[in-house]
Amino acid sequence: MIKIVSMRLFQAILVMVAVTAVAFIMFRFVGDPVAMMVREGASQAEKDALRAALGLDNPMLIQFVEFFGRVLHGDLGTSFRYQQPVAELLMNRLPATLELVLVATVMSLALGIPLGVVCALKPTGFLSRIIQSATLVGISMPTFVTGLLLILIFAVNLRWLPSSGRGELVNLGGWQTGFLTVSGLKSLILPSITLALFQLTLIMRLVRSEMIDVLSSDYIRFAFARGLPRSHIYGRLALRNALMPVVTVTGLQIGQLIAFAIVTETVFQWPGMGLLFTNAVGYPDVPVLAAYLLFVGFLFVMINMVVDILYTFIDPRLRTK
Amino acid sequence: MTTRAFLQHRLPPISVIIAGLVLATMIVLVIFAALIAPMDPRDVSSYSLIDMEIPPSFMDGGDPRFLLGTDNQGRDLVSVILFGLRISIIIGIGAVLLAAIIGVALGLIAGYFGGIIDTILMRVGDVLVSFPTILVALLISGVARAQLSGATVSEWAPVILICAIALNEWVQYARTVRASTMVENARDYVRAAKVIGLPSRRIMLRHILPNVMSSVMVIATINLAGAILTEATLSFLGAGMPATYPSLGTLIRIGNQFLFSGLWWIAVMPAAVLVVLVLAVNVIGDYLRDRFNPKLMAH
Numbered sequence: 001m002i003k004i005v006s007m008r009l010f011q012a013i014l015v016m017v018a019v020t021a022v023a024f025i026m027f028r029f030v031g032d033p034v035a036m037m038v039r040e041g042a043s044q045a046e047k048d049a050l051r052a053a054l055g056l057d058n059p060m061l062i063q064f065v066e067f068f069g070r071v072l073h074g075d076l077g078t079s080f081r082y083q084q085p086v087a088e089l090l091m092n093r094l095p096a097t098l099e100l101v102l103v104a105t106v107m108s109l110a111l112g113i114p115l116g117v118v119c120a121l122k123p124t125g126f127l128s129r130i131i132q133s134a135t136l137v138g139i140s141m142p143t144f145v146t147g148l149l150l151i152l153i154f155a156v157n158l159r160w161l162p163s164s165g166r167g168e169l170v171n172l173g174g175w176q177t178g179f180l181t182v183s184g185l186k187s188l189i190l191p192s193i194t195l196a197l198f199q200l201t202l203i204m205r206l207v208r209s210e211m212i213d214v215l216s217s218d219y220i221r222f223a224f225a226r227g228l229p230r231s232h233i234y235g236r237l238a239l240r241n242a243l244m245p246v247v248t249v250t251g252l253q254i255g256q257l258i259a260f261a262i263v264t265e266t267v268f269q270w271p272g273m274g275l276l277f278t279n280a281v282g283y284p285d286v287p288v289l290a291a292y293l294l295f296v297g298f299l300f301v302m303i304n305m306v307v308d309i310l311y312t313f314i315d316p317r318l319r320t321k
Numbered sequence: 322m323t324t325r326a327f328l329q330h331r332l333p334p335i336s337v338i339i340a341g342l343v344l345a346t347m348i349v350l351v352i353f354a355a356l357i358a359p360m361d362p363r364d365v366s367s368y369s370l371i372d373m374e375i376p377p378s379f380m381d382g383g384d385p386r387f388l389l390g391t392d393n394q395g396r397d398l399v400s401v402i403l404f405g406l407r408i409s410i411i412i413g414i415g416a417v418l419l420a421a422i423i424g425v426a427l428g429l430i431a432g433y434f435g436g437i438i439d440t441i442l443m444r445v446g447d448v449l450v451s452f453p454t455i456l457v458a459l460l461i462s463g464v465a466r467a468q469l470s471g472a473t474v475s476e477w478a479p480v481i482l483i484c485a486i487a488l489n490e491w492v493q494y495a496r497t498v499r500a501s502t503m504v505e506n507a508r509d510y511v512r513a514a515k516v517i518g519l520p521s522r523r524i525m526l527r528h529i530l531p532n533v534m535s536s537v538m539v540i541a542t543i544n545l546a547g548a549i550l551t552e553a554t555l556s557f558l559g560a561g562m563p564a565t566y567p568s569l570g571t572l573i574r575i576g577n578q579f580l581f582s583g584l585w586w587i588a589v590m591p592a593a594v595l596v597v598l599v600l601a602v603n604v605i606g607d608y609l610r611d612r613f614n615p616k617l618m619a620h
Contacts, residue, residue: 140600
């Protein structure tokens with residue numbers, strides 16, 4: 001048990017070191033930091049002095065270790081574009097992204113699970129066929145096209161909802177929330193639908209196939225034979241077991257969602273981390289790119305590790321492996 | 322069995338046939354784009370600002386010369402979309418081919434030799450796939466922009482895009498091919514080939530590869546839809562094809578600026594073509610997966 005957990009921890013640390021190395025290489029070799037920071041027309045001596053002050057003339061390995069140390073202390077460098085610490089920029093944008101992702105996840109679960117169950121109970125029925133075809137269209141619809149159409153219909157033509165920004169915000173101890181004002185909530189509707197649709201199809205298909213699997217198992221057939229009420233069999237006995245993998249996948253998807261929020265945030269000019277990142281790609285603002293890579297890498301590794309370790313606790317079969 | 326029953330048994334469902342026809346039409350149109358398109362979007366002399374912002378011909382104020390209307394520069398949307406579709410398809414197929422070649426090669430090596438090579442390759446793959454393709458491709462695009470001049474980036478955009486997408490997608494091929502190779506490796510015909518002393522390369526390419534190709538084809542079709550979508554998304558975000566040589570994603574990005582001026586067709590027309598293209602590929606991919614992968618048939 002301890003061996004498995006420590007193995008997982010070791011792997012996670014290894015991956016984080018690798019990701020940090022990539023970020024370091026970007027930071028150090030993409031564009032010349034000295035050229036970016038020095039004043040115009042500086043002499044070679046001034047450049048050398050700055051180079052030495054930044055520690056850029058040390059051996060690579062030492063530079064990497066120093067970079068790693070700075071990252072551990074939360075120092076992610078200074079943005080070329082905003083001349084602000086990158087860590088501060090990311091923290092300011094974090095609430096916007098997290099609120100969007102949270103609402104989108106709740107929406108996709110609330111819709112995806114019932115739809116998946118409907119498709120599983122009557123796989124050849126008229127309703128499930130329509131839902132199945134709709135998911136194929138949903139998969140083929142890029143996130144930005146969904147967003148664009150929603151803007152066209154609800155913001156341009158009907159003028160019901162705003163097409164960009166977060167609306168009025170309330171400051172709760174440093175956390176800028178849009179949940180407490182009408183305009184904040186209205187601004188949230190279109191982006192969160194766009195992001196939720198991306199995940200909805202996946203959850204729906206997963207619930208459907210898991211549910212079909214569970215329904216054909218012996219204990220469900222036995223429950224029918226005992227004459228238990230259908231609602232009890234479907235709702236309590238089958239759905240619960242079918243939801244296990246859904247919980248895992250949703251957990252793993254949150255990392256994916258934060259990355260996919262990049263597209264949604266750009267379409268709706270939602271001032272979160274994703275928009276910061278797309279703007280950094282075009283500028284190009286290398287410290288922000290490297291920091292975002294580190295952030296997403298850290299998130300993925302943490303979620304994966306927690307899910308893996310939780311699984312070894314929950315499922316005894318995995319421990320023998 | 323009557324001929325009719327035979328045909329019904331053999332023919333794929335009607336949706337797959339329609340998808341195939343749509344895809345085939347698109348490919349033919351794209352190959353002959355230069356002949357079919359009413360004008361050449363890259364030739365500035367073939368269009369003029371007088372024709373700008375004309376709605377599609379089936380709407381009020383439309384012009385029969387421009388079936389889908391014109392954009393803000395007076396370019397005929399049919400022509401622009403045809404050439405954009407061509408770029409989207411080329412980049413999609415290019416990325417899938419590159420990913421398949423890298424993935425099949427590394428998968429064969431990992432599965433055939435096993436041991437430390439296998440462990441390293443698969444670990445690297447694990448790390449890569451945990452990052453979404455879009456994120457990796459955006460990073461590569463940002464790095465390219467920081468290292469090269471703007472003109473160079475525009476010129477090499479298709480190559481950068483193909484490499485960026487393939488960098489993440491090869492893992493799927495490698496995993497599948499590795500698993501199949503390990504199975505084939507234990508079979509008598511491979512062991513016999515080893516016993517008579519054939520070189521490893523020949524065994525991998527001539528004996529094992531043909532037996533793992535069908536699953537590679539299925540993954541490739543399913544991935545093609547994803548690759549086209551990724552390219553479109555990157556171009557939409559401004560990290561893909563430049564406006565001087567637009568793909569469907571770039572066209573939607575340009576059209577996006579005119580949504581609020583009521584010129585919806587500039588964005589919606591290329592978006593519709595993109596969705597139809599991806600839908601057609603997805604329908605065919607789904608069918609192939611069910612057909613060639615009996616394990617998935619149960620669902």
